[in-house]
Amino acid sequence: MRSFVFLFLSLNVAAHAAVRLASPFTSHMVLQRERAVPVWGTAEAGERVSVSFGGQEKSVVADASGKWRVDLDALEASGEGRLFRVSGSETAEPLVLNDVLVGEVWLCSGQSNMVFTVSKSAYKWAGVTNEAQEIAAANYPQIRMFTGEAAKAYEPQARVGGEWRVCSPETVPGFSAIGYFFARDLQKELKVPVGIVTLAYGASCAEAWVRREALAADEKLRPMLEKFDAEVAAFRALPKVSTSEPAEVRSQDINAAAAPKPKAPKDPVQDQHNATVMFNGMIAPVIPYAMRGVLWYQGESITGGAEGVALYPRVQTSLVNDWRALWRQGDFPFYIVQLAGQNQPSNRPEVREAQATVLALKSTGMAVATDIGEEKNVHPYNKQDVGDRLVRIALANAYGKPVEFSGPQYAAMSVEGGAIRLTFSHAAGGLVARDGLLKWFEVAGADGKFVAAEARIDGDSVVVQSADVAEPKAARYAWVNFPDGGHLYNGAGLPAPQFRTNAVK
Template identity: 40%
Template sequence: MQKLFVTLVLLACTGYLQAKVVLPSTFTNNMVLQQKSKVPLSGTATADHPVKVTTSWNNKTYKATAGADGRWSLQISTPSYGGPYSITFDDGETLTLENILIGEVWICSGQSNMEMNVNGSNGGWGQVYGYEEEVATADYPQIRHLMVKHTTSATPVAEAAIREGGWEICSPQTVSNFSAVAYFFARNLYKKNGVPIGLIHTSWGGTIAEAWVSGGALKTMPDFKATVEKNEAAGAEAFKDNNPNRATALYNAMIYPFITFPVRGAIWYQGESNAGRAYQYRTLFPLLIKDWREKWKNPKMPFFFVQLASFRDQKENPDESDWAELREAQAMTLSLPNTGMAVAIDIGDAKDIHPKNKQDVGNRLALNARAKVYGEKVVFAGPVYQGQKVEGGKIRLTFKSPDGLVAKDGGALKGFSIAGADKKFHWATAEIQGNDIIVSCPEVTAPVAVRYAWADNPANNLVNKTGLPAPPFRTDEWAGITINNK
């Protein structure tokens, strides 16, 4: 009898000692938490058992009790940026997360040009320009990177699939694995502000935008309502092939797990896979942004994106272009507040859909953040077309450009075409007059419309004095080649 009693006591003690708190995959050593926010902490422990959480930045202990299913949750307030700190979880056995920073957290998403890491190994895409020097100088321990694995789901999932190791500290030994665009974005901000940066990198090459939108939001668009309802009815069966290019598949698995994790904003590089449906993107892309803002319960959440870079061979004569129409849809999305766009037509590659100059892309995104989030008085965008006026056989274009208008190489402006009522465009001469540009062509004596950089890989050299390029534009509203594509 005494032996049985001792055995039961030992079993009870063993169970107690093994009652170790289990945390979500996103909570690891080296993580970054959003400053001045309320961060939800949750996990599992022994059912009906008390859990204590102690944060080193204020030496305060918070208490929760695991439910019958073992789950517990609470919220903690974070201070202004700083660290390193620790968080200790105790339900009889302690678990401590070390080297935690408080700073600014950014969601980094999209397709392959966001996914491309610094050494290009994750897609065989090649190294960024100046790779060896970039790696050697990447000593920024206050920049951290969390990589989300490629996963899909028919329904929203609470737990993200995270690459082994969790949050990584930026160093010459680790930076090669970082999203290149996200890293250069973070580096620019950190150099300016000195605030720790956390990058949640959740992207997948070749993916369509609707895969990143919630089912509830997509059902408000007639183009997607039936598809979403069909997938919902089929459930997991519809997603068993792990195909990422299904409506909601990536939102459910790679965005939804983070919507309770406070972030400062989002950066996005996507569009290539939706170019054939550019007119649809005019509605779809703003819907994605509004959807994320609603899910994060932050209607003013900053959202900065990259306009498609130039790609494919240049054409001899002006022509229609689905990539130009997609860029137009992206530019139209700037009508949403707290958005910004990094123009990239000047740094693309005719032969490579993954251009290696990711430094300028990240820096241009950072300029938007510095101006619109952190209030710095900095030029963050190139010249923006405002309107046109026909003056005889010429057209005068007006621009918003506080930093002036110049030709990047100092020569004649390139990439302008002009058309009359017949809608046939001809290459044109363009001359700068202050903040206006005068466009003309001997073959078009009664002009009605002008286009600039309207091609997959357009000639272009209109910039401001800072060197930021003007985005492509057109003054006409004639139906494009993707208008009926669904």
């Protein structure tokens, strides 16, 4: 009996004192090359923790709350799977992770188009173009993906569920399609391992991914937080509603129409439209996992109508700046996907214009997807082109490769008689009407009323005019929800984004 008690106590102490790594650290992970790699977790207060990897060993003593962190020195890229070992002075057995690589790490976040998986077997609304062929060819052991389990919370969490998985035809069906195609194309170019951390949730609003302190610091965004807090307080003050059947049913009520069951009120914390909840549940647990940059696809879910769209640039800017401040890796690359065309108000040009304001920030980029949308589908199946366009931006700007990364960008306009000449940058290889004609150009006179215009390419410019506008003052392009065909491209095959020459500065 004494032996049993001793064994029980010993096991209890060992379990209590066991060193634990933070969520992003699992076997098969990819660590970011060429920069310090933070490693953190929990242990017994005062326990000495040692981390060994790649010929380095770093030690630290856990603080009074049991938290610890060490920073590995910058690592060189390596496709060799190695052991990652963590031991503790009060822990019986070291924690050992297998098959750890070093290369490039990118975080993918946003809403359902980032969740969108390679196969529709994961989500019936997903599944990429040429799904079967893409899955069969996905034998890339140097690509790994960590997919965080969906989680919303009122306060920042320490952990998020998930594990790193090696890319193969067996695992890729559940990978974020954009994350996978980005990683595949990047790995082919750089010839180093690529890791993708996918933390995304369908129908989530941008403010849901921003922490409380950042929203509170902006007087225009603070009302979002105040509204949410008021809803939470009201919900928590409600009496509990029982939805169970009554224990007894009177005999005379047997044939009576059943009264509707009372609906339990919804917890606002579990609403992905509300401020901070996605940050708290999914982003906070992975900070400061070392990475190269972020890929962001969000914008279909904006609450508040026109006022919400007007606020979107502030929310987006707050998110970018605050994530950068929290990671403490400087102005890391932050590349977004501009919404694809769709015949829905959620994908209207004012939203895409609001998204494009991110380009005013350092080290940002925007992959245009207006031309690959589907009229009645908010989840276009062509994610290959989205991945390609994001990779081009990364190769040119994050890695200094000599590749064209942007479609034609409106640069200036001049009035020539009854026509307007629009000039463009990123016109390498010439401007192209890939579908044989240009559509979606419009002009307006002093009255500001836009009408359809004829458009022709002339070198690195497009000349537009309409017989209905004798003295044009402004022009715009693709200013509709769903511009179908007739797009303007450059010689690299990249589309021009929508624009209007009379945009409010």
